[in-house]
Amino acid sequence: MKERLKSLRREAGLTQADMARKMGITASAYGFWEQGRNEPDLKSATKLAEIFDVSTDYLLGRTNDRHRPYYELGTKDIKEIDALMKDLENQMDIGISFHGEPLDEQDREVLMQSIRTAIEINKQRAKEKYTPKKYRGDK
Structure with a gap:
């Protein structure tokens, strides 16, 4: 890199x-x-x-193709996800439990990261699937 x-x-x-x-x-x-x-x-x-x-x-050196795919998440997408995660974290401050036991800090962090990853993947897939062809920049 x-x-x-x-x-x-x-x-x-x-x-x-x-x-x-x-x-x-x-x-x-x-x-x-x-x-x-x-x-x-x-x-x-x-x-x-x-x-x-x-x-x-x-x-990152994973490809030699400079072309940026239309479905790659941009800074606007990342900011939206950050805001969503902040809201979710604030809601989780009320308390979340699993089988009646409150989550410890480590489990809570794993859960939050899993949710973030799922949101990022779904947002990217939605961009891939629903971006009109004229905006895709396919060559």
Whole structure:
């Protein structure tokens, strides 16, 4: 990933400081990504892919095809999911139990992550299935 980030940034004629401003992080934090010392989280990787107009799979080195699929989740989708998860978490503060026993913090976190993953998969499948052909950008 570090090589792809460096290459894409240079192609775009941007400095690390420029990218840091676009990402809302420090220049050193962005530099750590290009050095391979740290990796961006899902939200940051999605934003990077949008900035460079490539797929997250390309950014992660999983494919050499730069084309970003129309059904890939964007930052708007991630923000919507974040808001939904925050609402759900607030509702869960009331208390949730399994077989009459309250969930401990670890079980609660596993449940929340499972729900988030299911929402992300379903949102992506819905985009795949219901996006009109004229907006798909198929080549």
